Amino acid sequence: MRRWLLVLTAATTALVLAALLVPLALLTRTHAAERATAEATARAQYVASGAGAVLGTGAAESFVDGANSASGPATSVILADGRVLGAPARVSDAVRLARRGRAFTYAAPDGGRLVLVPVQGPREGTAVVQVALTKGQLYEGMLASWLILAGIGLGLVLVGLLIADRLGARLVGSARRLAGVAERLSDGDLTARAAPSGPPELQLVAAELNHLAARIDDLLTAERENAADLAHRLRTPMAALRLDAEGLRDPAEGERITASAAALEQQVDEVIRRARKPLRTRPERSDLARVARERAAFWLPLAEDQGRELTVSTGGVGLWVAVAEDDLGAALDALIGNVLDHTPQGTAFRVMAGPGPQGSVRLEVADEGPGFGGAAPERGASGAGSTGLGLDIVRRTAKEAGGRCAVDGAGGARVTLFFPRTAQMFPRTAQN
Numbered sequence: 001m002r003r004w005l006l007v008l009t010a011a012t013t014a015l016v017l018a019a020l021l022v023p024l025a026l027l028t029r030t031h032a033a034e035r036a037t038a039e040a041t042a043r044a045q046y047v048a049s050g051a052g053a054v055l056g057t058g059a060a061e062s063f064v065d066g067a068n069s070a071s072g073p074a075t076s077v078i079l080a081d082g083r084v085l086g087a088p089a090r091v092s093d094a095v096r097l098a099r100r101g102r103a104f105t106y107a108a109p110d111g112g113r114l115v116l117v118p119v120q121g122p123r124e125g126t127a128v129v130q131v132a133l134t135k136g137q138l139y140e141g142m143l144a145s146w147l148i149l150a151g152i153g154l155g156l157v158l159v160g161l162l163i164a165d166r167l168g169a170r171l172v173g174s175a176r177r178l179a180g181v182a183e184r185l186s187d188g189d190l191t192a193r194a195a196p197s198g199p200p201e202l203q204l205v206a207a208e209l210n211h212l213a214a215r216i217d218d219l220l221t222a223e224r225e226n227a228a229d230l231a232h233r234l235r236t237p238m239a240a241l242r243l244d245a246e247g248l249r250d251p252a253e254g255e256r257i258t259a260s261a262a263a264l265e266q267q268v269d270e271v272i273r274r275a276r277k278p279l280r281t282r283p284e285r286s287d288l289a290r291v292a293r294e295r296a297a298f299w300l301p302l303a304e305d306q307g308r309e310l311t312v313s314t315g316g317v318g319l320w321v322a323v324a325e326d327d328l329g330a331a332l333d334a335l336i337g338n339v340l341d342h343t344p345q346g347t348a349f350r351v352m353a354g355p356g357p358q359g360s361v362r363l364e365v366a367d368e369g370p371g372f373g374g375a376a377p378e379r380g381a382s383g384a385g386s387t388g389l390g391l392d393i394v395r396r397t398a399k400e401a402g403g404r405c406a407v408d409g410a411g412g413a414r415v416t417l418f419f420p421r422t423a424q425m426f427p428r429t430a431q432n
Contacts, residue, residue: 002168009164010157017153025146032142033113036133037105040073040115044103044131048119051077051085055119055127061085074132080125089130098128111135174198178206181213190217285422286325288361289314292353295332299340306345315354319361321419323401331397334390335365335415343369343413360403361421366414391415 047067051060060077064086067075074087078095089095094106098116105115115131174197184192190213194206242261248254296312303310321328332351339349349367356362394415395405403419 002165002172005164005168005171006161009160013157013160017156021149021153025149028145028149029139029142032139032145036138036140037113037115040113040131040133041105041117043067043073043075044115044117044129047075047077047131048117048129051127051129052119055079073134073137076130076132077119078128078130080127087132089132095128095130099126101126108132112138171198171202174202174206178202178209181206181209185209185213185216190220284322284324285320286323286328288319288321288328288353288363288419291325291328292332292351292363295329295336296351299333299336302340303349306340308340308346309348311348311350313350313352313354315352319353319355320422321361321401321403322422323397323419327397331394331417332363332365334393338390339365339367339369339413343367355421356418359421361419363417363419364414366412368412371409371411371413 047064050063050067055077064075064077068086074089076087076089077085078089078091079085080099082091094104094114094116098104098118101118103117105113108114112135113133115133117129119127119129177197178194181192181194193210193213196203196206242258242265245254245257245261248257292314293312296310300310336349336351339347343349347367347369349365349369352362352364352366354362391405391407394417398405398417398419401419403417406416406418408414408416
């Protein structure tokens with residue numbers, strides 16, 4: 001924007017100056033010619049007045065030679081008998097016309113000018129004083145005038161560019177500050193606000209951006225509170241489930257159900273805490289290999305209870321990805337839960353984590369069941385009576401980390417997540 005403003009200013013200023021300076025340059029040229037012609041006419045009249053008194057005497061030639069100079073125009077006196085005093089000259093039709101008593105000026109073929117003034121001698125008849133201006137003498141001083149005009153024009157262009165640059169810097173600075181605030185908002189920093197600056201239009205945009213940020217903050221706060229309230233409502237059925245488990249006759253079965261209810265209650269508490277926690281302004285880091293082993297170990301008892309063989313392969317440690325540990329665990333739980341819920345008991349499945357293509361990190365959950373039986377379900381759509389949100393959570397987790405999700409439902413379901421590999425820790429920031 002700043003560059004285009006400079007180009008527009010330079011073009012506009014150049015056009016305006018061209019419209020003004022070109023006629024002024026032509027006027028300067030005309031003025032130089034008129035000034036030189038006036039000086040030549042004055043010279044011719046001076047020579048004519050002096051030569052009239054000395055014609056026919058020996059002093060005439062000395063007088064005319066004294067009127068000539070090395071840098072001045074050539075001055076000649078053409079006598080009636082054709083003889084020439086002073087600078088060389090020839091008898092032309094213009095000279096013959098001047099002998100009839102008419103003084104005039106005319107343009108010479110070489111671009112100069114000739115000034116002719118008749119003078120009546122006492123005995124020699126009518127002589128003609130001729131002052132010849134060359135083209136250079138006619139327009140002498142014009143180049144300096146043009147250079148001055150060009151310097152003035154260049155100075156005006158530079159001043160215009162300087163003003164445009166300052167104005168452009170102000171506009172660009174205001175626009176960049178607005179872009180910075182918008183970027184902070186997109187990163188989750190809902191406290192970011194724009195300071196109105198620049199022209200009224202940008203100030204209006206800043207005010208509307210601040211209003212939008214405040215509105216988004218209010219909506220997200222209300223949404224988090226609603227989610228927390230909904231999660232809190234689950235405490236009552238969870239308490240009832242725990243009481244029912246304590247009343248079972250089989251202590252082992254009651255203990256197992258109580259433990260499951262406690263784990264579910266912990267998940268509900270985690271949902272409430274996460275719902276009320278402000279948005280993170282930057283992603284966390286987690287070790288994909290460690291999370292995969294921990295979640296597989298969590299689900300292993302249920303898999304064994306259903307007669308399933310669970311294979312875990314993590315390919316070592318240090319598979320760091322830019323995903324929060326609880327988000328990564330939730331995605332893995334959704335994938336393993338889908339296997340346990342939607343495949344026949346006894347169906348084997350595997351969890352694998354390791355390096356992926358082009359420096360990425362890969363997480364894969366695959367089973368030996370019937371597959372999806374067509375396209376993978378979309379958000380909110382499921383053919384097995386569920387909410388259809390599991391795979392959508394998985395896709396969103398990968399997308400928010402800059403990765404992708406690949407689903408293959410032929411010959412058993414296989415869901416593969418690819419994450420960009422990242423460093424283990426964020427760089428520490430300076431503490432005051």
